[in-house]
Amino acid sequence: MTLIEATGADEETAKPVRKRAAGRNWRLAAAGLVLPVVVLVVWQVTAASGLYSSAQLPSPLSVLDALGELAGDGSLWTHIAISVQRVVAGFAAGAGAGFLLGAVVGLSARARAFVAPSIAALRAVPSLAWVPLLLLWFGIGEGPKITLVAIGSFFPVYTTVSAALAHADAHLVEVGRAYGLRGGELLGRIMLPSVAPAIFSGLRLALAQGWLFLVAAELIASSMGLGFLLTDSQNTGRTDILLMAIVLLATLGKVCDVLLGLVERRVLRFHK
Amino acid sequence: MTITTAPAGVSLRGVGRAFGDHVVLRDIDLEIAPGEVTALLGASGCGKSTLLRMIGGLDLATSGSVRVDGHDVTGIDPRCAVVFQEPRLLPWRTLAGNVALGLPRDLPRNRRDAESRQWLAEVELHGFAGHRPRQVSGGMAQRTALARALARRPGVLLLDEPFAALDALTRLRMQDLVEDVQRRSGTTVVLVTHDVDEALKLADRVVLLGGAPTGVSVVLDVPGDRPRDHHQPELAALRSELLAGLGVPRRTPLERETHAR
Numbered sequence: 014m015t016l017i018e019a020t021g022a023d024e025e026t027a028k029p030v031r032k033r034a035a036g037r038n039w040r041l042a043a044a045g046l047v048l049p050v051v052v053l054v055v056w057q058v059t060a061a062s063g064l065y066s067s068a069q070l071p072s073p074l075s076v077l078d079a080l081g082e083l084a085g086d087g088s089l090w091t092h093i094a095i096s097v098q099r100v101v102a103g104f105a106a107g108a109g110a111g112f113l114l115g116a117v118v119g120l121s122a123r124a125r126a127f128v129a130p131s132i133a134a135l136r137a138v139p140s141l142a143w144v145p146l147l148l149l150w151f152g153i154g155e156g157p158k159i160t161l162v163a164i165g166s167f168f169p170v171y172t173t174v175s176a177a178l179a180h181a182d183a184h185l186v187e188v189g190r191a192y193g194l195r196g197g198e199l200l201g202r203i204m205l206p207s208v209a210p211a212i213f214s215g216l217r218l219a220l221a222q223g224w225l226f227l228v229a230a231e232l233i234a235s236s237m238g239l240g241f242l243l244t245d246s247q248n249t250g251r252t253d254i255l256l257m258a259i260v261l262l263a264t265l266g267k268v269c270d271v272l273l274g275l276v277e278r279r280v281l282r283f284h285k
Numbered sequence: 286m287t288i289t290t291a292p293a294g295v296s297l298r299g300v301g302r303a304f305g306d307h308v309v310l311r312d313i314d315l316e317i318a319p320g321e322v323t324a325l326l327g328a329s330g331c332g333k334s335t336l337l338r339m340i341g342g343l344d345l346a347t348s349g350s351v352r353v354d355g356h357d358v359t360g361i362d363p364r365c366a367v368v369f370q371e372p373r374l375l376p377w378r379t380l381a382g383n384v385a386l387g388l389p390r391d392l393p394r395n396r397r398d399a400e401s402r403q404w405l406a407e408v409e410l411h412g413f414a415g416h417r418p419r420q421v422s423g424g425m426a427q428r429t430a431l432a433r434a435l436a437r438r439p440g441v442l443l444l445d446e447p448f449a450a451l452d453a454l455t456r457l458r459m460q461d462l463v464e465d466v467q468r469r470s471g472t473t474v475v476l477v478t479h480d481v482d483e484a485l486k487l488a489d490r491v492v493l494l495g496g497a498p499t500g501v502s503v504v505l506d507v508p509g510d511r512p513r514d515h516h517q518p519e520l521a522a523l524r525s526e527l528l529a530g531l532g533v534p535r536r537t538p539l540e541r542e543t544h545a546r
Contacts (some may be wrong), residue, residue, distance in 0.1 A: 188373045283377045
């Protein structure tokens with residue numbers, strides 16, 4: 014009887030708490046929008062004040078017009094599609110390679126001794142330094158751009174996966190061994206799940222870096238994509254398009270991160 | 286549910302373990318009969334856990350031979366199951382999923398969940414199969430670890446200070462549970478502990494480890510049938526002897542006075 018009463022009381026108190034927590038979450042999410050709105054207002058006021066010419070600082074509304082213009086003739090979608098395609102392909106290749114090599118280096122001290130110093134040296138090369146070489150090797154097609162994105166995505170995944178696996182929870186690994194798991198099974202059932210949070214933070218970093226390297230690639234040698242839009246609008250004096258491209262890059266980067274974050278939440282829902 | 290295991294004997298002959306030049310264990314000779322409950326008692330850091338790990342194949346002796354059921358132990362031994370001091374459950378799996386780690390590999394998929402639940406019931410955790418490790422108490426987590434070990438149907442159950450991290454009341458309940466489970470299954474148990482009362486309550490035989498490097502100091506048979514209570518008067522003398530062996534001699538009232546002064 015007391016038990017039933019207790020659970021009844023529990024439910025009654027639990028509900029408002031949950032509602033309050035949800036309300037707080039919304040308010041926290043809304044808090045993130047305050048700064049962009051302030052920036053928009055300041056931007057609009059400054060642009061309208063006549064302090065700068067419209068070539069230097071177009072108003073937010075004219076940027077919106079530019080968006081409409083490019084969306085209208087369809088070229089906007091081509092630019093976005095080609096950029097997204099490059100990021101997705103490069104990220105998949107780079108993160109995949111980073112994962113495999115990171116796993117090998119993380120699991121084998123010998124492999125680490127042989128490979129890790131060289132990779133660390135390669136990592137120190139600034140991204141733009143690769144561009145001339147990639148152009149020379151792969152021409153001006155999709156090859157060099159996707160490769161550059163892949164290079165950018167490789168290192169965060171490689172670093173986090175190798176470090177995490179090398180320091181995977183020794184207690185859990187021992188349990189796995191004590192209960193007969195070895196090799197691939199030990200890796201798949203114990204080690205990878207136990208380092209999954211680290212892997213995801215590596216993937217998110219890699220995706221962000223992929224966008225970074227994409228713009229570097231498109232700025233230098235391309236005829237399509239958001240990076241190309243940046244240089245092209247600079248050359249033609251279309252500052253409104255330039256700003257629009259920046260806003261688009263920010264939005265796409267954020268959307269990609271949110272999508273990956275949703276996958277992460279789903280996969281890690283039972284991790285501490 | 287009946288626990289069917291064929292208890293296995295353990296035989297240690299001249300077993301030693303050195304880490305580099307540092308010799309931790311030397312010349313350990315010990316015969317453990319099938320179905321016997323043996324407590325390895327010793328001070329912290331004396332190497333008693335290392336000895337237990339060598340029986341389970343988690344560590345290998347640098348000299349001598351370790352045999353389980355008449356066969357040399359050369360690696361992780363499928364006839365042994367270990368319960369560690371910490372539950373060491375996989376946090377991303379349910380309690381049933383954790384127990385399933387101990388089930389035989391060839392058990393068909395569709396029977397694994399039911400079997401896991403049965404082993405959970407064995408440690409009085411029916412109804413918690415779907416819980417995650419972080420949702421249950423330390424005692425329940427440790428019971429899950431015990432169920433995982435039992436699911437392996439071990440010939441030898443190796444317990445490495447499994448109650449040390451639990452609060453006093455939970456520890457007493459766990460001891461009773463292990464005692465029950467052992468009696469029903471008849472499995473051989475090797476229990477590592479530094480708790481004299483625990484050893485006297487659960488074990489048929491107490492092996493006191495000591496010296497440097499560590500060897501077997503004394504082997505004592507514990508009188509009386511289990512389940513027993515460590516407050517039984519005939520155990521008092523044994524208790525004093527074991528404590529003295531661990532370097533905690535019994536203090537007389539006179540000594541206490543001397544200390545006070």
